Amino acid sequence: MMNRMLWALxxxxxxxxxxxxxxxxTPFRMGEPYVQPxxxxxxTDISYYEVMIPILSLxxxxxxxxxxxxxxxxxxxxxxxKDIGNVAIARYxxxxxxxxxxxxxxxxxxxxxxxxxxxxxxxxxxxxxQAVISYxxxxxxxxxxLNGIRLNPAVQLQGDTEYSTY
Numbered sequence: 001m002m003n004r005m006l007w008a009l010x011x012x013x014x015x016x017x018x019x020x021x022x023x024x025x026t027p028f029r030m031g032e033p034y035v036q037p038x039x040x041x042x043x044t045d046i047s048y049y050e051v052m053i054p055i056l057s058l059x060x061x062x063x064x065x066x067x068x069x070x071x072x073x074x075x076x077x078x079x080x081x082k083d084i085g086n087v088a089i090a091r092y093x094x095x096x097x098x099x100x101x102x103x104x105x106x107x108x109x110x111x112x113x114x115x116x117x118x119x120x121x122x123x124x125x126x127x128x129x130q131a132v133i134s135y136x137x138x139x140x141x142x143x144x145x146l147n148g149i150r151l152n153p154a155v156q157l158q159g160d161t162e163y164s165t166y
Contacts, residue, residue: 020123020132026144027063027137029056030088033146037154047157048093051131053146055079055086063137070131070149072100072122077133088133 031054037046051068058065058079068075068090075090100122124132124143131146 020143022132023142023144026135026142028058028065028135030054030133030146031056033131033149035149035151037151038157039154040157046094046154048091051075051090051092051149052082053077053088053133054084055088058086063135065133065135066141067134068131069122069124069126069134069143071097071126071128073097074122 033051033053036050036052038048038050039045040047051070053068055065065077065079065088068077068088070090070092073092073096075092077088077090079086079088081087126132129147129149131149132143133146134141134143136142
């Protein structure tokens with residue numbers, strides 16, 4: 001009896017796997033991604049970074065860009081029109097990097113449990129020049145890898161130096 005129940009539940013358990021599979025073809029085309037650091041006029045420390053992903057083509061009815069997984073962080077993406085065309089941008093601060101790299105999984109689990117939140121470990125192993133972009137296609141979340149992310153020289157901010165979200 002127990003074996004029958006186990007065999008009946010096995011397909012359900014396998015289909016609920018938390019492993020994220022990378023797609024090799026996407027319904028959009030991207031240019032070469034890069035990271036742009038920004039500094040204030042009065043301080044040489046980095047204020048924030050923007051990961052810029054040029055979007056060469058994207059049918060918004062067929063796919064919607066969601067998140068960027070980069071350096072242990074999960075960052076929201078926003079599509080913006082820049083001088084170079086449409087760009088997907090994810091912003092983060094040096095503090096975000098320190099928090100993502102300074103907390104091991106056990107500490108993060110304890111921190112999330114005390115806050116009443118579910119623990120979600122970073123799902124990908126990536127090098128310094130890799131990231132993963134998530135997108136929704138036909139009500140399914142899919143993932144594509146980005147390679148060759150370069151770091152541009154810092155740009156000095158003019159005016160308001162306060163980091164803000166979109």
